[in-house]
Amino acid sequence: MNRELHWKVNDEDFNVRIEESKDRNVVYVNSQPTPFRIVEQAQDGAVIEIHGQNQRVFVVRDRSGCTVWWNGRTFRLDHAGQKRAGHSAATVGSGEIRAAMPGKILRVDVNPGAQAADKQVLVVMESMKMETVIHAPKAGRIAEIRIKPGQIVELGELLVKIE
Amino acid sequence: MIRKVLVANRGEIAIRIFHTLREMDIQSVAIYTEADEAALHVRSADEARPVSSYLNAAEIAQAARDSQADAVHPGYGFLSESTTLSSACESAGLIFIGPTTETIRVMGDKLESKRIMQQAGVPVTPMWTGEPPENEYPVLVKAVGGGGGKGMRLVSRPSDLQEALSSAARESAKAFADDRVFIEKFIQNPRHIEFQILGDAHGNAIHVFERECSIQRRHQKIIEETPSVAVTPELRKAMGQAAVRAAQAVGYRGAGTVEFILEPSGKFYFLEMNTRLQVEHPITEMVSGLDLVREQVYIADDEILRFGQADVRQTGHAIECRIYAEVPEENFRPSTGRIAVYEPPSGPGVRLDSGVTKGSRVGIDYDPLLAKLIVWAGSREAAIERMRTALQEFAILGVQTNIEFLRRVISSEDFGSGSIDTSFIERHPGLLNDSTATIPAVVLLAASLSAPNRANGAEPQFQSVWTSGSWRNT
Numbered sequence: 022m023n024r025e026l027h028w029k030v031n032d033e034d035f036n037v038r039i040e041e042s043k044d045r046n047v048v049y050v051n052s053q054p055t056p057f058r059i060v061e062q063a064q065d066g067a068v069i070e071i072h073g074q075n076q077r078v079f080v081v082r083d084r085s086g087c088t089v090w091w092n093g094r095t096f097r098l099d100h101a102g103q104k105r106a107g108h109s110a111a112t113v114g115s116g117e118i119r120a121a122m123p124g125k126i127l128r129v130d131v132n133p134g135a136q137a138a139d140k141q142v143l144v145v146m147e148s149m150k151m152e153t154v155i156h157a158p159k160a161g162r163i164a165e166i167r168i169k170p171g172q173i174v175e176l177g178e179l180l181v182k183i184e
Numbered sequence: 185m186i187r188k189v190l191v192a193n194r195g196e197i198a199i200r201i202f203h204t205l206r207e208m209d210i211q212s213v214a215i216y217t218e219a220d221e222a223a224l225h226v227r228s229a230d231e232a233r234p235v236s237s238y239l240n241a242a243e244i245a246q247a248a249r250d251s252q253a254d255a256v257h258p259g260y261g262f263l264s265e266s267t268t269l270s271s272a273c274e275s276a277g278l279i280f281i282g283p284t285t286e287t288i289r290v291m292g293d294k295l296e297s298k299r300i301m302q303q304a305g306v307p308v309t310p311m312w313t314g315e316p317p318e319n320e321y322p323v324l325v326k327a328v329g330g331g332g333g334k335g336m337r338l339v340s341r342p343s344d345l346q347e348a349l350s351s352a353a354r355e356s357a358k359a360f361a362d363d364r365v366f367i368e369k370f371i372q373n374p375r376h377i378e379f380q381i382l383g384d385a386h387g388n389a390i391h392v393f394e395r396e397c398s399i400q401r402r403h404q405k406i407i408e409e410t411p412s413v414a415v416t417p418e419l420r421k422a423m424g425q426a427a428v429r430a431a432q433a434v435g436y437r438g439a440g441t442v443e444f445i446l447e448p449s450g451k452f453y454f455l456e457m458n459t460r461l462q463v464e465h466p467i468t469e470m471v472s473g474l475d476l477v478r479e480q481v482y483i484a485d486d487e488i489l490r491f492g493q494a495d496v497r498q499t500g501h502a503i504e505c506r507i508y509a510e511v512p513e514e515n516f517r518p519s520t521g522r523i524a525v526y527e528p529p530s531g532p533g534v535r536l537d538s539g540v541t542k543g544s545r546v547g548i549d550y551d552p553l554l555a556k557l558i559v560w561a562g563s564r565e566a567a568i569e570r571m572r573t574a575l576q577e578f579a580i581l582g583v584q585t586n587i588e589f590l591r592r593v594i595s596s597e598d599f600g601s602g603s604i605d606t607s608f609i610e611r612h613p614g615l616l617n618d619s620t621a622t623i624p625a626v627v628l629l630a631a632s633l634s635a636p637n638r639a640n641g642a643e644p645q646f647q648s649v650w651t652s653g654s655w656r657n658t
Contacts, residue, residue: 026632030623037632048629055625065525065581067633071626078630081524081581087634089627090525093576094588096623098631122517123548127354145351149518149552151334151402152355154347173548176517 027101028086034101066090116164116183118155120174124148128170131181135163143181146174157183186210186255186279186485190248191229192269193259194238195539196555197461198225201257204477213251215244219549224541239361241268245276255279255484257477261551264460265292266329266361281484283383283438283459290434291457294328295366301454304433306426309445309453310369318342320369325349327356328364333403335359338370373605374445375414376400377452379427380468382479383436388489391424391431391442392472393498395464398604399593401516406586407593408464409503410471413564413602414446423452428493430457439465439480448605463506463556466537470502470560501567502560505575505590509552512589512616518552521545524582529574533560533567546583554585564602568594588618 028035038049047054061068066079079090086099128145131137137157144155165182168174188211191198198214202225205212214229217237226232233247241263248256256273258264264282267289273280282288291297298308316323325348327335335356337348349365357363376397383389396412397405415423427442434457441462443455465476474496482490509519526542538555546552557574561567575591592615593599598608609615 026635028628035628037628039632048625050625050628057629069626076626079525079579079581080630080634082634087631088581089630090579090581091627096627123520148548152351
């Protein structure tokens with residue numbers, strides 16, 4: 022059984038082709054062949070033999086890709102052509118200020134339409150009893166406020182738009 | 185005689201205390217909030233009772249009475265250093281496993297405690313209640329009732345003082361139900377050295393050596409070790425004596441910690457006294473062979489300390505790494521989720537105090553500490569090797585953790601040579617990111633084998649892919 026997949030890891034694209042046959046399994050990473058053998062398998066991981074060495078891996082899948090543990094390191098892989106679900110905090114260019122962590126909004130210090138100074142305190146939020154003060158990434162007009170005090174927000178959720 | 189103990193805490197510390205109670209043939213009672221209904225600690229005790237909050241002293245005392253417990257162990261954090269729980273226990277006729285309410289009150293007041301220590305001849309750092317002189321900046325804003333970096337702000341300019349004072353006051357009101365803050369001289373690049381103390385109700389007090397807790401992020405410890413490379417036998421003697429003096433100045437009963445900051449010059453200052461079991465207490469247990477929770481129970485039962493200063497020994501070297509659900513690469517933001525893979529390390533000299541297991545949910549409600557990994561070995565070098573290996577073996581998926589970051593710190597040259605202080609993380613920003621981020625073929629292979637097979641038009645069926653034979657052993 023053969024299969025081909027495209028992954029994005031740290032903005033780098035990888036083409037992975039797996040050729041499984043009765044006596045020989047080969048994985049091609051960007052056309053580079055590596056023979057392998059599955060030694061052991063479980064629901065969330067496996068032991069794979071490559072170049073005569075047993076390698077233990079764990080995999081957890083989600084909608085946009087998967088996370089793989091190998092040899093004490095964790096790798097994030099996204100299906101190529103898909104955007105990873107909300108990440109990164111403030112995107113200065115777009116003026117979209119997003120939650121850098123999941124948590125609860127404690128305070129909103131600005132009103133829609135107001136003029137905000139660079140570095141002005143916009144929002145105070147809390148996660149695991151730690152307070153985070155969110156400052157304006159630039160001076161501008163508050164175009165939109167998507168949250169109110171007491172609201173629980175997810176990582177990457179849009180909080181405030183500034184123009 | 186203590187026969188049944190309610191543990192007024194959650195997570196790894198509750199589970200760790202249950203272990204000792206079981207050893208001592210004492211019944212245990214867990215408490216849990218709505219968010220923790222399915223938490224591991226609830227299943228680890230003999231019985232469990234719901235409470236509205238881990239901060240509700242009256243409810244906790246009532247739960248202890250209802251379960252016919254005779255004592256309450258507060259753990260660390262939450263109400264461990266609040267007089268509300270110790271006094272609620274007193275009025276309910278329960279033994280509080282800790283110092284007296286008066287000791288907690290006095291030592292919880294970071295200002296008053298320093299005055300007492302000054303009188304007892306223990307050196308303390310300069311501090312202010314109003315605006316400090318401009319030439320004293322940077323200064324630290326600290327919560328009078330605080331600890332663990334909560335309600336603490338570093339202020340480098342007088343113009344930033346007001347925002348820091350109000351934000352620290354808010355945070356500390358929430359964490360400790362006390363919004364008073366004060367200002368203290370910020371000592372540049374100190375080491376954080378603390379001494380474990382034990383005192384009984386009969387006036388005896390000893391120390392059980394130091395712990396070096398200099399590796400911190402956001403003023404919270406992440407790696408601790410003992411002995412400290414900075415503490416010579418002479419310094420150990422001087423600091424140990426100061427710690428015992430501090431304990432005796434307040435008639436300390438139970439297990440406590442005297443925190444000092446140590447300047448590169450060798451000068452040390454009393455920082456505060458923690459009137460509870462410390463998060464990092466296991467490293468002291470590893471080098472001394474003591475079980476500090478067991479001693480806490482004996483002391484609470486009015487027994488005389490079972491040993492004197494000359495009887496305790498410091499053998500080998502122990503290191504603890506705190507495993508947090510957080511992303512060091514993104515300013516240590518907390519990470520939430522469900523733990524899908526949990527493969528703990530093992531081996532000689534490896535101890536894991538964990539509050540979670542496979543399937544555990546990590547939410548936003550509580551501190552993101554998942555577990556503490558502790559190793560012991562004959563020397564510091566061997567302990568570092570052991571820790572590095574244990575971290576490498578430790579697999580957690582489902583939430584992001586600081587495991588890889590800890591391994592980079594432990595493996596770094598400066599950690600190896602012992603040149604550490606409280607600004608270690610800031611001075612080594614390179615450790616925040618993995619510089620060897622090449623992706624091996626096996627990782628891409630594993631990901632691809634577990635992915636839905638688009639070529640067949642099959643729906644994503646991860647589990648069946650793993651279990652139904654696509655992963656054939658050919």
